[in-house]
Amino acid sequence: MTMTKLTAFALTTALTAGVAFADGHEDRTGWPESFTVGTASQGGTYFAYGSGWANLVADELGLTGGGEVTGGPMQNMALVHTGEAQFGMTTMGPAAESLAGTNPIAPGLQMTNACAMFPMYQTPFSVTALSSSGIASVADIPDGARIGFGPAGSTSDTYFPRMMEELGVNFERRNGGWTDLGGQLQDGLLDLIAFAAGIPIPAVSQLEVQTDVNIIEFTAEEQAQIMAAFPVSEFNIPANTYSTLEADARSVSMWNFAIANCDLPASFVYAVVDTVMSDNDRMVSIHRAAQSTTPDNWDKNGVMMWHPGAAQWFTEHAGAEIPADMIHGDM
Template sequence: MRRSITFALLPALAMMLLACQPPGGGGEGEELFVTIATGGQSGNYYPIGGSLASLYEDELGATTTVEATGASVDNINLLDEGRAEMALVQADAASQAYAGEGPFEEPVDSFSAVASLYPQYVQVITIAGSGVETMEDLAGKRVSVGAPNSGVELNARAVTGAFGLSYEDFSPQYLSYSETIDGMRNGNIDAGFFTSGIPNPSVTDLSTTDEVRVVPLEGEGVQNLLNDYDYYSEAIIPAGTYEDQEEDVPTVTFANLLVVSNELDEDTVYELTRTMWENIERIQQTNAAAREITLETAQDGIPIELHPGAERYYSEQGMR
């Protein structure tokens, strides 16, 4: 049976509430519950999820929970286990889940897309004096590849492989963004993957104390990525994104997705989708990455099925 978080009638609870209320008050309760799985508190997912939760509370009277997680892979598992209704995930993780590849031993298709949010930029970050100037220089270094079960780690594995490197060629460290920053400052980490919107808040923080360098992704390695994965695109991290970054740096991007459990019915997801887009200016105020979330690009780069509720909303807007 499908779970519905929209206007769920709770008769037994309603009777209890009626018994406790003063004369003339109350009635049957109607409640909306949304748990949003995000990422680490130092990344972009967590504040955007928090902004969505606040929006749903104010506009739909929802009861919401924002979960800090290991991000994409963890979030897909939470959806599949029925422990979250909504999540932010990377397009690459979603694609591999549907295919049963990478960290997913069998296909996981218990979720579907609501929207493409903002571009996820692959940022390989180091600091002056590390000896890392190209991807090939990661060999023999201590490299943070992201938290375990994160989309960052999934992406780091694909990118290093495309450049002819394996985890045996360097010392992989499974760290969160904040742990990676601390490691760079303490001299324990030489470089790290920060796969996120730009600017990444943790890298911005690092640039206040150290000379940040963004390692370019270019040449044959990028062509390998484009050939092997259809959701990657070439992109530029503009000069000035971080302090001391004087030139544009080539890299690759793919989409971040807002996804929901397939246990949610069409009407529920329609309301969640409509409410987000009708109040998108509020979400865009969250941070720099969120400013790139637009209705015009809502269906770009989605490699999985669109939920029928979201599809209905886009059809009403003449976008399907």
């Protein structure tokens, strides 16, 4: 595969109408007056993180924009592909399934008009229970446990039930927004919540304030078993993430990327990426998970085509070498 700098690609016709002027003035031809970022349910990291960068971009670029509550990564791929949302957030697993046409929202539809925009953070998979339950490990989970897996179609709901089955857990599946599930756990209506979300998860932080919880880590053997069966990698949740943790908690994770409708003007997406990626301190002030929202993580996308405007930014500012056949419109 030939590797190419997008500086060469920028000279082709695909970007001639969408690059920034040499004197620093933006060409806003075709820019929308407003935009929407598909996030997930309230109480989860996607909503807090996505609403935050949407507001940041809106303020910086003088546009109207904001986050929208959705069902999470699977629905976001569909919304961005169809153009119902200009931007969204997804994880690599749901992205791959959507591109392959196995997204349960629209089976058979290959959602190829959702393009990679910038790296966000890793999504750790973790389990939380009330300390009073006595559940402190996966082995402690009782037969038929009522487990909340987040919104239907979310990354957690897509993969965590399969992971639990892989580990031999027999459970009753429940769905809902993270805030609602946190309330159900506290009220004794659930035995556990299986979270897949950037850390710290607002719902878990809130639970810690109100009651004693156990954040359950995987054993080394369980971690290896899950990594062998699913598109995830090794991850440790740092001890300082939650007041409950006394040491790093063994987990697995999946990368998240912001996505853009592939038909958006290159200059618009370039400006959005520049706003988000140029000042990590501002992003971290929105959510601590943004510590990983840095240019050097551009290479964590091996699934989606890049939006030309995003590819241009990472080539110019991160030294990215993006294959031409991974840039939308350069086929």
